[in-house]
Amino acid sequence: MHYTQNPSPRRIEVDHGADRDDDPGMFRMLVTFDEQSDGRTVLTLRQLHPTRAQREATIGFGAVGYGVQTLDKLAAHLATRADSATVRPS
Template sequence: MTTTLKVKASTPADQPSITMEREFDAPPEVLFRAFTETEALKTWYGPNGFTITVLARDFRVGGMFRFTMHGPDGTDYPNRIAYREILPGRRLAYLHDSDIDNDPRAFEVAVTFEALGANRTLLTMTSIFPSVEARNAVMKFGAVELGMQTLEKLAAHVKG
């Protein structure tokens, strides 16, 4: 029997947010581990054709994850994540920026892992930007589609 998995994105016009949801055929702990293990992140994090080089990783509240994302055209994108909340198997929250202090384009991210039975999870990722205009700017370059590609790569990682 084929199971249909929920895949959905929403971008309310009056809110500075993007929410992506995807169901996975894996328990929350497996998905959470994919976010916590540096070697795992190297295999799935980023849209199709992108890779990452990890510069530093300190996975704890107050810790940082610094990495460079490499685009398929050779462009490098510096990134930094500052962990704000870590609830194993349930929730991650962090500030994501361009690896510069006081980055005006920084945005908050919350990732939740909701168990749907023994071996299924609904992952919800909500990004909140400084303004609707800032959210719209990232949508212009395809942030929703690129985010969905990243979640699809995560699905392939946990399946493999």
């Protein structure tokens, strides 16, 4: 995985695949964080594949389900951190 850009804390751009120029499975992944009017953040994960066939093969492999699992784990981790950071009266 190679981080290509990180112009702001609201966007992460990564080339995902083997660390070589001729990797046929390489694709770009974009993660954006957008604050909503209620103060919550919407995380969007996008995969950009060089061909339709590669995209379909990745979906067939289960990438969507694995992506959901990853985001669920991130949400659980962040919830744990938020709970531990909350100051509770004694």
